[in-house]
Amino acid sequence: MATQHLWRAQLRSYPANGHTAFxxxxxxxxxxxxxxYPSSTNTRxxxxxxxxxxxxxxxxxxxxxxxxxxxxxxxxxxYANGRDKVIPLNKLEVTGIERKVELLMDSSGAKIRPLKGxxxxxxxxxxxxxxxxxxxxxxxxxx
Amino acid sequence: MGHVSRRLYSSLAVSTAxxxxxxxxxxxxxxxxxxxxxxxxxxxxxxxxxALVAFSHRIGLGAVLTTxxxxxxxxxxxxxxxxxxxxxxxxxxxxxxxxLAVLGNALMGLFAxxxxxxxxxxxxxxxxxxxxxxxxxxxxxxxxxxxxGAVPLLRWHRQPSTPTSPALLHSDALASIPxxxxxxxxxxxxxxxxRKFVYSFFLGRRVDIRAMLKFRDPxxxxxxxxxxxxxxPPKSRLLKETGRFSNSPIFSVGIYTGTDQLGEGFGSSLKxxxxxxxxxxxxxxxxxxxxxxxxxxxxxxxxxxANIYSLTDSAPYTPGELGESEALYASSGRSGIxxxxxxxxxxxx
Numbered sequence: 001m002a003t004q005h006l007w008r009a010q011l012r013s014y015p016a017n018g019h020t021a022f023x024x025x026x027x028x029x030x031x032x033x034x035x036x037y038p039s040s041t042n043t044r045x046x047x048x049x050x051x052x053x054x055x056x057x058x059x060x061x062x063x064x065x066x067x068x069x070x071x072x073x074x075x076x077x078x079y080a081n082g083r084d085k086v087i088p089l090n091k092l093e094v095t096g097i098e099r100k101v102e103l104l105m106d107s108s109g110a111k112i113r114p115l116k117g118x119x120x121x122x123x124x125x126x127x128x129x130x131x132x133x134x135x136x137x138x139x140x141x142x143x
Numbered sequence: 144m145g146h147v148s149r150r151l152y153s154s155l156a157v158s159t160a161x162x163x164x165x166x167x168x169x170x171x172x173x174x175x176x177x178x179x180x181x182x183x184x185x186x187x188x189x190x191x192x193x194a195l196v197a198f199s200h201r202i203g204l205g206a207v208l209t210t211x212x213x214x215x216x217x218x219x220x221x222x223x224x225x226x227x228x229x230x231x232x233x234x235x236x237x238x239x240x241x242x243l244a245v246l247g248n249a250l251m252g253l254f255a256x257x258x259x260x261x262x263x264x265x266x267x268x269x270x271x272x273x274x275x276x277x278x279x280x281x282x283x284x285x286x287x288x289x290x291x292g293a294v295p296l297l298r299w300h301r302q303p304s305t306p307t308s309p310a311l312l313h314s315d316a317l318a319s320i321p322x323x324x325x326x327x328x329x330x331x332x333x334x335x336x337x338r339k340f341v342y343s344f345f346l347g348r349r350v351d352i353r354a355m356l357k358f359r360d361p362x363x364x365x366x367x368x369x370x371x372x373x374x375x376p377p378k379s380r381l382l383k384e385t386g387r388f389s390n391s392p393i394f395s396v397g398i399y400t401g402t403d404q405l406g407e408g409f410g411s412s413l414k415x416x417x418x419x420x421x422x423x424x425x426x427x428x429x430x431x432x433x434x435x436x437x438x439x440x441x442x443x444x445x446x447x448x449a450n451i452y453s454l455t456d457s458a459p460y461t462p463g464e465l466g467e468s469e470a471l472y473a474s475s476g477r478s479g480i481x482x483x484x485x486x487x488x489x490x491x492x
Contacts, residue, residue: 006273006355012282013348015290020347024201027292028194060201062194064158080292124349135383135395135409 014124025108028062028078029101031089034069039090043073046097054098058105075101079109157185161192187230189215189237190296202291203343204324207331216240217323220299220316237298240323247322250329251279254341257440263352264466265429270355277350279341284318287344293320321345334445356429361421365398365405368428371467374400377424379417382407396420439463 017023031047033040047065055063073089075097085107087100113119134140159165170179195211195218208214221241228236255278259271266274277283288294297320302311321344329337358364362377369377379398386392396416397407406427408419444460 008273008276009281011273011277011280011355012286013277013345013350015286016347016349017290021203021343023290023292025290025292027197027201027295059205060197062191062197064193080290080294082294133409135385135393140383140385 023080024060024105025080026061026077026105027080028064029104030064030066030076030078031073031101032066032068032071032076033073034071035067036069037072040073042092042094042097043089046094046101050094050098054101061105075104077104077107077109079107081109083109083111085109157188158191158194162188183226183230186298186300187226189298190218194296198292198296202324204328204340207328207336212238213327214296215298217243217327218293218296218298218320220297220319222300222302222311222316223298225302226300240319243323243326244319245322246329247325247327248279250325250334250337251322251341251345253442254338255279255346257442258342258346258438261438261440261463262433263430264433264464265431266352266466267356267429270352270429273355274350274352277355278348279345281315281318283345283348284321285314288317288320291321291344293317334442338440338442353426353430356426358422358425361418361425365421365424368425369400369405374403376400377405377421379420381413381416398424433463 017025031043031051033043033047035044051063051065055061075087075089077085077087079085085104087104089097089100092100167179167184169177170181170184172179192211195214196205198218199205199208199214208217216238217240219237219239221239224236224239227234252275255275256271259266259274259278263271263274288297294317297316299311299313299316301313302308304310325337325340328340365377369375377398377400379396381394382397383395384393387394392411393409394411394413394416395407395409396413396419398405398417398420406420406422406424408416408421408423410416410419439461441460441462
């Protein structure tokens, strides 16, 4: 029987975030606003009054504020897997903006996939009790 | 964001708020010889201090790496010096993580080896080495650096392969970051803290050690192992069967030493089931695992004072058991070499 060689430089382990230590996947949150348009008013209020508190409570995230005149306000989150999420803030109140920023901070950056359908088994380890076996029951089926 | 614009945004976009001079003077020079490459200029700029501080807090070392300069040192690969001296020959070279990476690599090897040897005392040596590589090897280190979010902080320069050294890859440069961090934790705190750091990020990850344990002839290997332990020779017995002579039979075979069952396997033929039973028996032996509460590690004897020549009363140490040496032949590492059968010397009583 041909056995596969183990090339030691290709051996690796797979992530288990949270088993021993938890690494938040959010890296950076960028808030872009316009100085003049009224749709950015709530965003400007949030940046002036609440952003510093949020930033101090989350020292693991880099917060960036960018002025972008003539454009709608957005919040953009950058994640460790290289993806980013963009949320428009133009129709939100100040509390809504804070909730969207919290959503960005809590997210993992993974692509959102439908829950039902093709996602049947997501476990990477064997089951604790083992797969059911018809031979290992008290009275196996006989015709 | 499309993948092209995202790559441009992430790899070439440089935050400029922390730079002393922006736009750079060389970009606005109007001489005949003025050549300004914005991509190279972007690669030479340091990451913003806020990103470095956020990184240190994200990995839980906010109190250990107090200055952005310490994080920057850990994230600067020594290949970056080539690029830096070419464009800024008069400024001092930035500190790099080469020495730290070497020290950290040695520490990670120590912690992983002792942990795996204490956890799996009977694991064969080659498999133990493979398991250590899987836990703290170059690919894992690069993966951990990526999950920590160190990719935009890394400063390196691609090196082509030379007659004396291979090409430098992005994953090799990334892998130096967690090693440097381990060494920094060891320098700033103590060995126990460095061990805790390595446990948190490397030894809690998922590795399939069973897949590394392969036998060319498990039945023969089991026969020799049982003889070494001076038990009765293994005998396989058919436990359950169904569907014989049909197109999907299932046989369940157990392998016994006397009345003690060593392993059980199933298969669609008798030979296959017996093979799997022998493999199962060998896995149950070589993959025996010490429970976490009974794990004793040699490096736990290094206390705060780190005097290795005197016993410390604060942490009593009972050494773990040494595992049985494995059956040397019939392991799949040897290609076509089967050692001759061992002759048992008869001692005149």
